[in-house]
Amino acid sequence: MKTNYIYLVLLFFMMSLNACQSQESPQKEQTKKENIMSNKEFKVIKSEEEWKQSLSDEEYFVLRQAGTERPHTGKYNMHFEEGIYLCNACKEPLFESDTKFDAHCGWPSFDKAIKGKVVEKLDRSHGMTRMEILCASCGSHLGHVFNDGPTETGLRYCMNSVSLDFEEANETED
Numbered sequence: 001m002k003t004n005y006i007y008l009v010l011l012f013f014m015m016s017l018n019a020c021q022s023q024e025s026p027q028k029e030q031t032k033k034e035n036i037m038s039n040k041e042f043k044v045i046k047s048e049e050e051w052k053q054s055l056s057d058e059e060y061f062v063l064r065q066a067g068t069e070r071p072h073t074g075k076y077n078m079h080f081e082e083g084i085y086l087c088n089a090c091k092e093p094l095f096e097s098d099t100k101f102d103a104h105c106g107w108p109s110f111d112k113a114i115k116g117k118v119v120e121k122l123d124r125s126h127g128m129t130r131m132e133i134l135c136a137s138c139g140s141h142l143g144h145v146f147n148d149g150p151t152e153t154g155l156r157y158c159m160n161s162v163s164l165d166f167e168e169a170n171e172t173e174d
């Protein structure tokens with residue numbers, strides 16, 4: 001009888017141990033994923049000192065320190081020319097002008113990125129959970145993506161003008 005009791009206690013102990021473990025593991029899994037993302041190797045690798053030298057103070061603040069430009073101040077907010085928007089740090093093409101729309105939010109907005117040109121990273125800063133958008137080529141911060149887009153993709157890539165450069169479409173091409 002006594003042996004049975006000990007056995008039972010031991011069984012309970014094992015079960016509670018298991019419960020703890022299964023509660024813990026999803027979180028561990030998440031942290032692991034985030035680490036992989038932040039350790040992602042980018043094609044263009046420069047030291048922060050090199051970035052500081054090639055970018056203006058404002059560009060460095062947004063692109064390399066994940067800053068945000070003030071709304072309605074960026075040069076591409078109300079810019080609707082035909083062409084391609086590039087990463088302002090490494091000049092890789094990111095967005096086509098026909099995916100740009102006026103989201104009335106004060107920042108240039110797109111409903112789709114050029115395939116493979118941006119990567120997403122979970123951002124829990126400022127007490128919010130948002131999906132940060134980085135340039136897939138150099139890892140610079142571009143902005144965030146939200147699921148409230150008005151077009152059929154349902155996405156709103158809310159970008160900083162400072163993070164973008166623009167290449168006008170070549171008129172002789174058509």
Ligand SMILES: [Zn+2]
Binds near residue numbers: 087090135136139140
């Ligand atoms: Zn880039």
